[in-house]
Amino acid sequence: MSSSQPVRVVVLGAGIAGATFVKRLLNLTSQKDCYVTVIELRCVSIMKCASARAVALGEKFAYRVAIPNEDLVPPHRGRVIHQKIKKISSSARTVKLEDGSKVSYDILVCATGALSNSACEPTLKLRNTRDIVKWYKYWNDEIEKVKRVTILGGGVVGTEMAAEIKYHNPSKIVSLISNEHVLIDGGSPAVLPGFNEKLKAKLDKLGVRLYLGQKPINLREKDFRGRCFLSGYRTIETSAAEQVRSDLILLCNGKTLNNKMYPSEWMNRQGQLNVSNTLQLQVNPNVFAIGDINSAKVNKQAYTAIKQAELAATNVKKLMQTKGLKSYAPSNFTVLSLPVGRNKGVTQYGPVVFGDRVTRKWKGEELQISNRWKLYNQEKALIRENEENWVLMSQSMYPASASAGKPAPTYNGSTPYGASDPVPRRNHNQNVQMNHYMNYDNRYGPPINPANYG
Numbered sequence: 001m002s003s004s005q006p007v008r009v010v011v012l013g014a015g016i017a018g019a020t021f022v023k024r025l026l027n028l029t030s031q032k033d034c035y036v037t038v039i040e041l042r043c044v045s046i047m048k049c050a051s052a053r054a055v056a057l058g059e060k061f062a063y064r065v066a067i068p069n070e071d072l073v074p075p076h077r078g079r080v081i082h083q084k085i086k087k088i089s090s091s092a093r094t095v096k097l098e099d100g101s102k103v104s105y106d107i108l109v110c111a112t113g114a115l116s117n118s119a120c121e122p123t124l125k126l127r128n129t130r131d132i133v134k135w136y137k138y139w140n141d142e143i144e145k146v147k148r149v150t151i152l153g154g155g156v157v158g159t160e161m162a163a164e165i166k167y168h169n170p171s172k173i174v175s176l177i178s179n180e181h182v183l184i185d186g187g188s189p190a191v192l193p194g195f196n197e198k199l200k201a202k203l204d205k206l207g208v209r210l211y212l213g214q215k216p217i218n219l220r221e222k223d224f225r226g227r228c229f230l231s232g233y234r235t236i237e238t239s240a241a242e243q244v245r246s247d248l249i250l251l252c253n254g255k256t257l258n259n260k261m262y263p264s265e266w267m268n269r270q271g272q273l274n275v276s277n278t279l280q281l282q283v284n285p286n287v288f289a290i291g292d293i294n295s296a297k298v299n300k301q302a303y304t305a306i307k308q309a310e311l312a313a314t315n316v317k318k319l320m321q322t323k324g325l326k327s328y329a330p331s332n333f334t335v336l337s338l339p340v341g342r343n344k345g346v347t348q349y350g351p352v353v354f355g356d357r358v359t360r361k362w363k364g365e366e367l368q369i370s371n372r373w374k375l376y377n378q379e380k381a382l383i384r385e386n387e388e389n390w391v392l393m394s395q396s397m398y399p400a401s402a403s404a405g406k407p408a409p410t411y412n413g414s415t416p417y418g419a420s421d422p423v424p425r426r427n428h429n430q431n432v433q434m435n436h437y438m439n440y441d442n443r444y445g446p447p448i449n450p451a452n453y454g
Contacts, residue, residue, distance in 0.1 A: 007034040007320050009078075010095060010105035012085060012261075014040035014069045016048075017291030017305040018111035019375050022072055024313035033320060036078035037103055038069075039095060042127045043082050045069045045376065049302060050367040051120040051136075052157070056164040058140025059133050064369050064382070066132040071377040082127070085112075085261040090284055107286055107316055110262070110273055111309070114255035114292040114300070118157055118228050139250075142231065146247035147173060150236060152216065154178030155185070156301075158252035159199070160338060162208050167341030174208050175244050177236065179215040184338070191334060194353045195346055202340045214238040224251060255300075257293060268295055277327040279312045285319075288312045296330060303335040339364035 009025065011018050022036060044066040054062040070080050084098040094102040115121060122135040143149055143165060149172055151162045158176060166174040182196040183203075203210060218237045224230060230249040237243055257271045266281055268274050273289035274282045275296060281287040289295075290312050291305040298304045308328060315325040337359055339345035345359030362368075373382045 006032060008104060008106045009034045009036045009109065009316065010103055010107070011036065011038045011109045011111060012095070013111035013113055013258075013291075014038050014042075014045050014072055014080070014376075015111060015113045015291065015305075016045075016302050016372075016375075017113065017309045018109070019045065019069070019072055020306050020309035021109055021111060021290060021313050023375060024310050025316060026073070026077055028313060028317045029320075031077060033317075036073050037105075038073055038078070038080045039085060039097070039103065040069060040080065040082060041084050041124055043068065043070065044127075044129050044132060046121060046132065047367075047369065047372050048116070048121065049363075050369055050372075052160040052164040053168075053367065054136040055119050055139045055161060056143070056168040059137040062133045062136035063129060065136075066129045067373055067376045068129070068378055068381065069376050088261055088263060090263055090266075090287075093286070105286075107319065108288070109312060109316070110287065110289040110293055111291050112258040112261070112293050114257045116157055116252070116255050118153075118161070118252040119250050120157055120161060120252075142229075142248055143169060143172065146231075148245055148247045149174050150244055150246035150249045151176045151252055152178075152219075152249060153252035153254070154180050154183045154212070155252065155254075156336075156338060159183045159203070161250065161252060163203060163206060163338075163340040163345075166206050166208050170207070173245075175211065175246065176203075176208055177211040177214055177216060177238060177244065179213065179239075181213040183210075183212070184336070190332075191336060192348055192351070192353055195336070195348045198346045198353060198355065199338060199340070202344050202346065206340055206344075209244075211238055211240070211242055211244060214240045214242060219249075227251075255292065259293060270295075277329075278315055278325040279308060279328050280315070280325070288316065296328065298330045299334075301336065304330070307331065337363040339367070 011022055014022075018038065018040070022038060025034070025036065047065040047067060050065045054065045070082075073080055081097070081103070085095055086098055087096040088094070088108070089096070093106070093108075094104050095108070096102050115124070119139045122132050126132055126135055149165055151158045151174070154176060155178075158178065162174050162176040165172060183199050184191045184196055200210065215238065216236050217239055219230075228251045231247070233245070233247050234249075235243050235245050236249070259267060259271050259273070262273065265283055266273050266287070272295040273293050275289050275294045276282050279288050279290060279294065279296075281289060290308040292300045294308070296304075296308065311326060311328050318325050333350045334348050335350075337345065337347040339359055342364050343360055344356045345364050347354040347359045347362060370379065370382065373379050
């Protein structure tokens, strides 16, 4: 691939995989080599590994997990577009956006990831900092109201959510029900038995009630009506004849691939993008896929996504230089750290399982937030945790594009999904009583017409 013009590289998604790829590619290339366009629906990128603490603490912490992404690409090297992707044309090499415009590419990198069906991840309808903070504030308020919280589903998300809620709300009765017999299931690379044993012991000591190898028998999927929670007192009966009393049930049942924009011929039966060992699509060598969205047989974690992103950036440069590409070899080296609150937890690094001290320093205290803000070139915008006047931070915390005419969510009913709808709804006439968001609409425009939102 040779041309006198810079190669047009388009990156879909600005999560950990997309952002790592962009930073790596910019470091490997010069302005004359390529022009990078990042297309991301949200004006902020959600730091998923810190989102459980945002659920537990609400607005006191939530602003730290919503990282502005407009500065990911320097202006002289490319741009960041905040729009929904409608369609990708493989033959024309274009990406069609929600406003009808098209972005042409020479090389396309797909990093759209997957969506967690839990309170930890805001719906894609919420696109800016204020909306994201309001989402987490809602869940924190709901937790404050009740005595008993039940998490349905283990894994990293469910386990960490149970731990964070109990740690920061010690008076609450927190239960976790999982049909798996271990908290973190194995895979490739493997999670050691010692990791799960230590993790279970720490959750027991914290006071989280664990019901492993069990599933509810008096709850049906349709009871949730497409949402990630059930509120109101009820007794959950499990397959092991246990009874769990609950006032609030939070669902954590896996991920949904963010793949609706891709041509069907790109995907396998599971909806993943079929990639070769160079992370190129098997049907299109000018398209790469990294992270959760691809078919690589590895645990879908941040560590493996970062490794794939770095290799993809190297291979994109080699493709531009018409050189041979490197192959991706999934590592059998596991890196997994799961805090149990701020001070305790378990970390697996290869064949070794560490305890509280390593986990606290590596992740528990700060959840690697400073490093992640630095990845997005926002380290100067990050303020101290729990600072009361955080709304008065630098204007860069709220990029002008962040609202695009979209207001904070106002809920029509008692939930962030509205009274009966399975998706968020705006209520134009409802007044938002949030001092933290003072002057926001004056800076970024009036609320949008609800008819155009949902």
